[in-house]
Amino acid sequence: MTTGRFTPEATRLDDAARAGWLYYVAGNTQDEIARKLGVSRQSAQRLVAMAVSEKLVKVRLDHPIARCMDLALSVQQKYGLTQCEVVPSDPEAPDLLTGIAIAAASELERVLKSDERKIISLGTGRSLKATVEQLPRMSCPQHIVVSRLGNMMSDGSASPFNATIQLAERIGAPHYPYPLPVLAHDSDELTTMKSQEAVRNTIALCERADLSLVGIGQMDMTAPLHVDGFVDNAEMQELADAGAVGEITSWVYDAQGRIIDCAFNRRVASAPLPRAEDRPVVAIASGEAKLPAIRAALLGGLVNGLITSEATAERLLAR
Amino acid sequence: MTTGRFTPEATRLDDAARAGWLYYVAGNTQDEIARKLGVSRQSAQRLVAMAVSEKLVKVRLDHPIARCMDLALSVQQKYGLTQCEVVPSDPEAPDLLTGIAIAAASELERVLKSDERKIISLGTGRSLKATVEQLPRMSCPQHIVVSRLGNMMSDGSASPFNATIQLAERIGAPHYPYPLPVLAHDSDELTTMKSQEAVRNTIALCERADLSLVGIGQMDMTAPLHVDGFVDNAEMQELADAGAVGEITSWVYDAQGRIIDCAFNRRVASAPLPRAEDRPVVAIASGEAKLPAIRAALLGGLVNGLITSEATAERLLAR
DNA sequence: CCTGCCGATGGGCAAATACTCGATCAAGGG
DNA sequence: CCCTTGATCGAGTATTTGCCCATCGGCAGG
Numbered sequence: 139m140t141t142g143r144f145t146p147e148a149t150r151l152d153d154a155a156r157a158g159w160l161y162y163v164a165g166n167t168q169d170e171i172a173r174k175l176g177v178s179r180q181s182a183q184r185l186v187a188m189a190v191s192e193k194l195v196k197v198r199l200d201h202p203i204a205r206c207m208d209l210a211l212s213v214q215q216k217y218g219l220t221q222c223e224v225v226p227s228d229p230e231a232p233d234l235l236t237g238i239a240i241a242a243a244s245e246l247e248r249v250l251k252s253d254e255r256k257i258i259s260l261g262t263g264r265s266l267k268a269t270v271e272q273l274p275r276m277s278c279p280q281h282i283v284v285s286r287l288g289n290m291m292s293d294g295s296a297s298p299f300n301a302t303i304q305l306a307e308r309i310g311a312p313h314y315p316y317p318l319p320v321l322a323h324d325s326d327e328l329t330t331m332k333s334q335e336a337v338r339n340t341i342a343l344c345e346r347a348d349l350s351l352v353g354i355g356q357m358d359m360t361a362p363l364h365v366d367g368f369v370d371n372a373e374m375q376e377l378a379d380a381g382a383v384g385e386i387t388s389w390v391y392d393a394q395g396r397i398i399d400c401a402f403n404r405r406v407a408s409a410p411l412p413r414a415e416d417r418p419v420v421a422i423a424s425g426e427a428k429l430p431a432i433r434a435a436l437l438g439g440l441v442n443g444l445i446t447s448e449a450t451a452e453r454l455l456a457r
Numbered sequence: 458m459t460t461g462r463f464t465p466e467a468t469r470l471d472d473a474a475r476a477g478w479l480y481y482v483a484g485n486t487q488d489e490i491a492r493k494l495g496v497s498r499q500s501a502q503r504l505v506a507m508a509v510s511e512k513l514v515k516v517r518l519d520h521p522i523a524r525c526m527d528l529a530l531s532v533q534q535k536y537g538l539t540q541c542e543v544v545p546s547d548p549e550a551p552d553l554l555t556g557i558a559i560a561a562a563s564e565l566e567r568v569l570k571s572d573e574r575k576i577i578s579l580g581t582g583r584s585l586k587a588t589v590e591q592l593p594r595m596s597c598p599q600h601i602v603v604s605r606l607g608n609m610m611s612d613g614s615a616s617p618f619n620a621t622i623q624l625a626e627r628i629g630a631p632h633y634p635y636p637l638p639v640l641a642h643d644s645d646e647l648t649t650m651k652s653q654e655a656v657r658n659t660i661a662l663c664e665r666a667d668l669s670l671v672g673i674g675q676m677d678m679t680a681p682l683h684v685d686g687f688v689d690n691a692e693m694q695e696l697a698d699a700g701a702v703g704e705i706t707s708w709v710y711d712a713q714g715r716i717i718d719c720a721f722n723r724r725v726a727s728a729p730l731p732r733a734e735d736r737p738v739v740a741i742a743s744g745e746a747k748l749p750a751i752r753a754a755l756l757g758g759l760v761n762g763l764i765t766s767e768a769t770a771e772r773l774l775a776r
Numbered sequence: 777c778c779t780g781c782c783g784a785t786g787g788g789c790a791a792a793t794a795c796t797c798g799a800t801c802a803a804g805g806g
Numbered sequence: 807c808c809c810t811t812g813a814t815c816g817a818g819t820a821t822t823t824g825c826c827c828a829t830c831g832g833c834a835g836g
Contacts (some may be wrong), residue, residue, distance in 0.1 A: 151520070152520070155518060155520035155521075156522050158518055158520075158523075159522065159523050159526040162516040163516060163518065163526070163527075164526075164530070176563070176566070176570060188753050193519070194518055194519055194520050194523075195517070195518055195519075196517045196518075196519060197481040197514055197515070197516050197517075198514070198515045198516075199477055199478050199481070199482065199513055199515075200470070200512070200513055200514075200515060201470070201474035201477075201509070201513050202474075203471050203474035203475055203478065204474060204482075207475065207478040207482070207483075208482075211483070244495070247495070248494075251495060261489070284709060313650065348671055420606070426552060
């Protein structure tokens, strides 16, 4: 028999294991354990606690969700987020929006259930659109929905990916569309535009938003800004040269998540991104193409929450 | 994405998994889970319970003791015991007595801690001796220690393996040695002996014992009865022919744990083994050599408790 | 359309569990 | 030798958890 087998510490750990077994495996109460081990109830409690703190008991969750929760916690910690949700990816279609849309919708729904008035501000994009489509109809006249950016395409038509109106209609809440185009022609025009009272009011609402949901756009040739015609090839190249990797509500940022000081951003009419830590700004984004954009947004603290897919979360944690 | 991925049942299980993860992995309270998932505390409780009942959570104990507790439960169930304790074996010395002696001593100690008067009856043997040696000195004048059998060797000297005196001395309790030799010359002499008041009194104490600790003896050429000179080669052979596989306090029994009706047993002067189920009769025994004797004793219900080693418990469960 | 049934929900309460605090005790240093 | 230090214990208390039950809402059948 090994030396030290019966030292006090070993005995104590043995008892902890015994108590842990009786508690977690056999389902005894701590009272029963105390009786069986011949100690006080408090000591039994301490033994069970020790079994946990000494990592003698290992819990495993046999469910795909478990892995997602692990990833979510890791992402949250790595990037200092206040909230993070990871949704299982279908290996055959890892970039499908349905999953994260459902998750985002339930997060949104959770906030909407509140009786207090909440200001919900939205960006644009396919993720947002899909999210709102997952939301059940509810009656929430106490809340306010506000758009963080204009929805006018360059040809003057409304963007099909603006979800504000649809959300407001679904939940029966008043809504504030963003009364400006996406881009001004120059910064002077922008100054003029922003001096309007309606604009100032809308921006103020955005700043006070109790929940902001935004998409994240990548900055390659598949970029929403480019595909939707806001940025032409030449400007796209210019932005790429300036280090742009992503955009949130049209604000273009670099790989460190810093909003780039450039001609384009000086024309962006969208509401400024909230910087206060306690204003939840949640990004809804997934997919290989958006990965650098998502990582940069997290690094730069442009958002403090993320809803993404399992595959994307894994890539965010790689290296 | 798989069909049925978002059916109510799947969503519910997902939530259960989520709740289970938050509870067991992240250490949240059910209240916090309720808040995070946006449900009532009761629902959160139901989700956690579901995660358990649906076997989503698996607990594992990383400690040698855990395996012992599993074995103990299995042995207890297989043989219908009221108590069973299994002690880790050292693979290099699986039959060492120290481990089970410590376990037996703490079981004994647990009983001795009681303020009510307890009658402790003891058999003989190396296991018992070792057990008492592991017992710390205590002051228990309220209890009574009584021997279940004589300790006289055939040459008239006292057996060195009688633990009664030592136990009584260690715990400061009155003790009753067994006032007869191990064997009478014949059943007539036994009848005479047992008619003595002191003997009847001692046997009555044994019958009322609140805890009986006994050893188990094998019946081959290494048998304690033989080694200690109570049974010679010829009689040993005779008993083996009658099917004897083991003995407890000198009562010899067969493979089914039935006390054999034979000349030898008719000379045994020891107190009868208690049959009442509620009298704890705990065997302290381990080792490959004793295995058939232990198994038979358990099968026949000669004891209702067992303290043994991991290796022995495994063998008891084999097949 | 109404009605009764079934499962889910949340309030309330008792049991179980975790934490705080002062008392006690053994080990080690002055 | 005594004192300090740190650990452990049990009592008491606050928190958490499990369960019962009245109620609600959806749904199938009349």
